[in-house]
Amino acid sequence: MAGSLMAVTAAPAxxxxxxxxxxxxxxxxxxNAAPTSGIQSGGVYWAYGPHNLSNQFGDHYVLNNQYDDAWVELCTGYNGTGRGESIISAGWGFVENLSPINSxxxxxxxxxxCSPP
Known part of the structure; x- marks a missing residue:
């Protein structure tokens, strides 16, 4: 009996x-501070530019799942102004205190x- 071959394909990563x-x-x-806590309602951001936050207090996990050299900066003012508290590079996630963050x-x-701290 002849053996059979099976082709297996996978989607790109x-x-x-x-x-x-x-x-x-x-x-x-x-x-909250654990990525297993689930994404907040409205907590997915796609577009470059500033995004205002409201009612964000305490520690939250922030994940930058963008690619290449894309970053996200956490700013104390609205509309991407104020003092920059953190810059998270693509592919990284951190627990951040969002109490002083407005955008x-x-x-x-x-x-x-944002201006550097």
């Missing part, structure tokens, strides 16, 4: 990339909108 429910290419803010800004390159 980038097509299925997803960390803690955060879609690839997005920045996500989670309900986040997504971008690329080295043109961070």
């Amino acid at each position: 980038s097509a299925t990339h997803n960390d803690y429910g955060c879609p690839y290419g997005a920045v996500c803010i989670y309900n 986040i800004a997504l971008g690329t390159g080295d043109n961070y909108p």
